[in-house]
Amino acid sequence: MTRLADRLGLALPxxxxxxxxxxxxxxxxxxxRAGAGGTLALYKEPPARAARLVREVAAATGRPFGVNVIPEVTGPAACLDQLRAVLPELPRGAFVTSFGLPDADAARAVRAAGHPLVIQVGTVMEADTALGQGAAVLVLQGTEAGGHLLGRLPVHHLLAGVRARHPHAVLAVAGGIxxxxxxxxxxxxxxxxxxAGTLFIPVAESTAHPIFKQRVTEAVADDTLVTSLFRIGWPHRPHRVLGNRLTIAGQRAPTTFIATTRVDGREYPIPRYSAAAPGNGTTGRIEEMAMYCGRSCTRVTGRHPAAVTVARLSQEYESARGLRTTSPGPANGIPARTSGSASRPQSQER
Ligand SMILES: Cc1cc2nc3c(=O)[nH]c(=O)nc-3n(C[C@H](O)[C@H](O)[C@H](O)COP(=O)(O)O)c2cc1C
Incomplete structure (x- = not known):
């Protein structure tokens, strides 16, 4: 269907x-199971629990799926520990996604295990580095995206820049989908x-807190903003969230514990301004927590099962492609790849 779908064995790119x-x-x-690239977040999961979660996924689907690491949150050593725990559990065809550049050992471990490495980047320079690290797929994150932001460019500008330099790279965009x-x-x-991230927050199988799901389905793009407030546990990275009492308050509130999250029967206290998002095991002042959300929330409405969401996207995609085939022409003034974006000169992208 596309090089992304072919490379990762997906029915939908x-x-x-x-x-x-x-x-x-x-x-x-x-x-x-619905044919898209389901991905398990490893975030700060300890290696043994990460491996157990991977076994659960592998038992529940026969189609490709991914696991996601965040090297800048865990640090390189703990990231490698997570990978060493999960790689032996991954079935053939599973892929590994990294938020930001992994270090050389992590990239080598994934490649050596024979799994496609998918690296999410936010700049043209990072894209160059990620390809040098052997990434099979690059995810180009634009500033429309929900969550932590890797760069400062709107997604289509980043895409144009990277595509001009790397005509044959397999590129996915993140933000606004x-x-x-x-x-x-x-x-x-x-x-x-x-x-897509925000699209999947409200779906039935997501473990987001019900208030978080509700707020995402009700929000429009301008209810989101980029801030650096929720920095405890993940500093130095601006993030797009839904506005709340803290983001509009002129004064800083005290960094006291405002919630707890239960994982595997253990309670973890969450301070105000923590980077942790509210999950279905969280109780407390949910409204004050970081609810990461992209500008695409305007078009996110239902709380359907994932299979329904993916099937709807697939149908919309097919009909939009059909329309494009019957009325070819540039999308918003930018020519399609086949009509020359790949051959744009290298000087345009920086
Ligand atoms: C609630 C939420 C949590 C996120 N957590 C992660 C994460 O753990 N790992 C990661 O690689 N990206 C994470 N992201 C960012 C996504 O990888 C991606 O860049 C983003 O979801 C794309 O924009 P969209 O949400 O508008 O679709 C998160 C995004 C959201 C909305």
């Missing part, structure tokens, strides 16, 4: 983002597919 507190084994397996029309538009602009 769409990856579900690994999302801490949201994308557990159930969501990953459900998206995978919530419908099959969005996906078709990204592909017409030179992408091979997309990654």
């Amino acid at each position: 769409l990856l579900q983002a690994g999302m801490g507190a949201v994308a557990g084994a159930e969501l990953c397996a459900a998206v995978s 919530a419908t099959g029309g969005d996906l078709a538009d990204a592909i017409a602009r030179g992408a091979d597919g997309a990654m």
